[in-house]
Amino acid sequence: MVYILMADGFEEIEGIMVVDLLRRARIDIKMVSIHDRLEIVSSHNVPIKTDMLISEMPEEAEMIVLPGGLKGTNNLKASEEVKNVILRQNEKGGYLAAICAAPTVYGMLGLLKGKKATCYPGLEDGLIGAEWTGDDVTVAVDGNFITSRSLATSVDFALTIIEILKDKETADKVAAGVVYRGW
Secondary structure (H helix, E strand, C coil): CEEEEECCCCCHHHHHHHHHHHHHCCCCEEEEECCCCCEEECCCCCEEECCEEHHHCCCCCCEEEECCCHHHHHHHHHCHHHHHHHHHHHHCCCEEEEECCCHHHHHHCCCCCCCEECCCCCCHHHCCCCEECCCCCCEEEECCEEEECCHHHHHHHHHHHHHHHCCHHHHHHHHHHCCCCCC
């Protein structure tokens, strides 16, 4: 199971694009509110009803995904429950994915040391200890970490996750189904 941790202020495209494309690939993904309520509000004031609360999330996860959005990322950083979920996932060697500002959550926790990573332009200092991949890389994969740059790379990010969890053929089929040419 894949869990996408959603906080008030998350960038809706970066979250919903991943959910949509993974579900098209028949990958089980649950939207998880890090707050004490199922409904959260995106960075552009779009209410989203999540599937569950972080307190209900089981310890086993194939992957944890963090969508960006500066306010959402700051809310993720401020949550002890989020930190515990991420540290537990990393300790098990499970996949950790993040896009836009959200890779800085992993940087703050010291998990990117020696890893190749990317993030939203101008936030590279938040990738503490990482080897920044530069402007030309839209998605960086290093070990159990998958990071991506911004809203504009959301499709590439989701297709990379599909390729990792399933295979390239499935990712290509999903890309073709949404008439995506960049993949």
